[in-house]
Amino acid sequence: MKKQLLSLAVLVILVVCLGLSQTPAGPKHHVVFQLSEESGPAWGSLILHVNNTMKALSEDGGSEVEVVFYGPGLLMLKKTNTVFAERLEQLSKNGVKLIACRNAMKNRDLKTEDLFPFAGQADSGIAEMVRKQEAGWAYIH
Amino acid sequence: MKKQLLSLAVLVILVVCLGLSQTPAGPKHHVVFQLSEESGPAWGSLILHVNNTMKALSEDGGSEVEVVFYGPGLLMLKKTNTVFAERLEQLSKNGVKLIACRNAMKNRDLKTEDLFPFAGQADSGIAEMVRKQEAGWAYIH
Amino acid sequence: MKKQLLSLAVLVILVVCLGLSQTPAGPKHHVVFQLSEESGPAWGSLILHVNNTMKALSEDGGSEVEVVFYGPGLLMLKKTNTVFAERLEQLSKNGVKLIACRNAMKNRDLKTEDLFPFAGQADSGIAEMVRKQEAGWAYIH
Numbered sequence: 001m002k003k004q005l006l007s008l009a010v011l012v013i014l015v016v017c018l019g020l021s022q023t024p025a026g027p028k029h030h031v032v033f034q035l036s037e038e039s040g041p042a043w044g045s046l047i048l049h050v051n052n053t054m055k056a057l058s059e060d061g062g063s064e065v066e067v068v069f070y071g072p073g074l075l076m077l078k079k080t081n082t083v084f085a086e087r088l089e090q091l092s093k094n095g096v097k098l099i100a101c102r103n104a105m106k107n108r109d110l111k112t113e114d115l116f117p118f119a120g121q122a123d124s125g126i127a128e129m130v131r132k133q134e135a136g137w138a139y140i141h
Numbered sequence: 142m143k144k145q146l147l148s149l150a151v152l153v154i155l156v157v158c159l160g161l162s163q164t165p166a167g168p169k170h171h172v173v174f175q176l177s178e179e180s181g182p183a184w185g186s187l188i189l190h191v192n193n194t195m196k197a198l199s200e201d202g203g204s205e206v207e208v209v210f211y212g213p214g215l216l217m218l219k220k221t222n223t224v225f226a227e228r229l230e231q232l233s234k235n236g237v238k239l240i241a242c243r244n245a246m247k248n249r250d251l252k253t254e255d256l257f258p259f260a261g262q263a264d265s266g267i268a269e270m271v272r273k274q275e276a277g278w279a280y281i282h
Numbered sequence: 283m284k285k286q287l288l289s290l291a292v293l294v295i296l297v298v299c300l301g302l303s304q305t306p307a308g309p310k311h312h313v314v315f316q317l318s319e320e321s322g323p324a325w326g327s328l329i330l331h332v333n334n335t336m337k338a339l340s341e342d343g344g345s346e347v348e349v350v351f352y353g354p355g356l357l358m359l360k361k362t363n364t365v366f367a368e369r370l371e372q373l374s375k376n377g378v379k380l381i382a383c384r385n386a387m388k389n390r391d392l393k394t395e396d397l398f399p400f401a402g403q404a405d406s407g408i409a410e411m412v413r414k415q416e417a418g419w420a421y422i423h
Binding site: 029031045048049052053055056057060063136138139140141 | 353385415421423
C-alpha cells in the first residue's frame with residue numbers, strides 16, 4: 001500500500017515536471033507586436049511584418065499574434081483611417097488580435113465607436129505587453 | 142530507513158519542482174524600460190508610460206520597475222535637466238529605479254555628480270537589460 | 283528489484299528537474315539585437331552597443347550575440363557599405379552572427395552575393411528573433 005502511494009507520488013511528480021517543460025496547447029509560437037509610432041513608414045511595415053512573420057511560422061507549428069497600439073500608434077485603429085482599413089480587417093480575419101490602449105484612448109478623447117469594430121482594448125497597452133511576455137510570448141518592437 | 146530516505150528524496154524533488162514554477166516574492170510584475178532616445182517626445186512619454194503601467198499593474202499584484210538610460214537617452218538624467226527633474230524624482234520616490242549606463246557616461250564625459258542624486262548606475266545599460274530579461278523581467282522599448 | 287526501479291525513477295526525475303533549471307552549455311548570456319533602422323546614427327550605435335555589451339558580459343560568463351538585419355536595416359549588410367565593412371567583419375570574427383532577413387532581401391531585390399560574405403540569412407528576421415526569445419535569449423532593440 002505504501003509502495004503504491006509512493007509510486008503514485010512519483011507519477012504525479014513526473015507529470016508536473018513534464019508539464020513544466022511543455023508549451024500550452026494551440027499554436028507553437030506567440031508574438032506580441034508594439035505599434036507606438038505615429039503615421040508614417042511604421043504603419044505599412046507593421047502589416048508587412050505581421051504577415052511575413054505568420055507566414056514563416058506557419059511552416060513551423062503556427063503562431064498566435066497580437067498587436068498593441070498605443071501612444072500616437074493608436075491612431076492607426078481610428079475607423080477614419082481608410083488607407084489601412086482593409087489591411088487591418090484582413091489581419092483581424094486571419095486571427096490577429098488588434099488591441100487599443102485605453103490610456104491612449106483617454107489621452108486622445110477617443111471612444112470605442114471611434115475605432116474599427118474589430119479592435120479590442122486593454123486597460124494599459126504596456127501592461128498588456130508585460131503580461132504577454134510573462135506568459136512566454138515573444139515581444140517585437 | 143531506506144523508505145524514509147526515499148520519501149525525503151521525493152519531498153525534496155517536489156519542492157524543487159514547485160519552486161521552478163513559482164515567481165519570486167515581492168511584486169508580481171517586473172518591467173525594465175529602455176530610454177535611449179535623445180530629447181524629444183520620448184522623454185515625456187516615458188514618464189507617462191511608467192506611471193500608467195504601474196497604475197494598471199497595481200490592481201494586479203503590483204510591479205517593480207526599472208528604467209535604463211543609455212545612448213543619447215542618458216542626458217535625461219543630467220541634473221541640469223530641470224524640465225524633468227521633479228517628475229523623475231517622483232518616479233524614484235515611487236520606487237522606480239533609474240539607471241544610468243556607465244559606457245554612455247564615459248562617452249559623454251559625465252561624472253556621477255553630473256547626474257541626479259537619485260540615479261543609479263550599471264556598467265553597461267544593455268547588459269543590465271539582458272540580465273533583467275534573464276531574471277524574468279518584461280522588456281519594453 | 284522494485285525498489286531499485288523506483289530509485290532509478292526518482293534519479294531520472296531529479297536529473298530532469300535539475301535540467302529544467304539549468305542554462306545550456308556554452309556562454310552564460312544570449313542576446314539578439316534588432317537592426318531595422320535605415321542608414322544613420324543607429325548603424326554606428328549598433329557596433330558600439332554590441333561591443334560594449336559583450337565586454338560587460340565577458341566578465342560574467344560570456345555571451346553569444348546575434349544581430350538580425352531587416353527592413354531598411356538590411357542595407358547595412360550590403361557589401362558596398364564600405365563605411366562599416368571593417369567593423370562588421372570584426373564583429374563576425376569575434377563570433378557575432380550577422381543575419382540578413384530573406385524577406386527584406388526579396389523586397390529590395392538583393393541576392394546573397396550582394397551582401398557581405400560573412401553574413402548569414404534567416405527566412406524571416408522577425409521569426410528568427412521570435413525563435414531566439416523562445417529559446418531564452420534576451421532581445422534588444
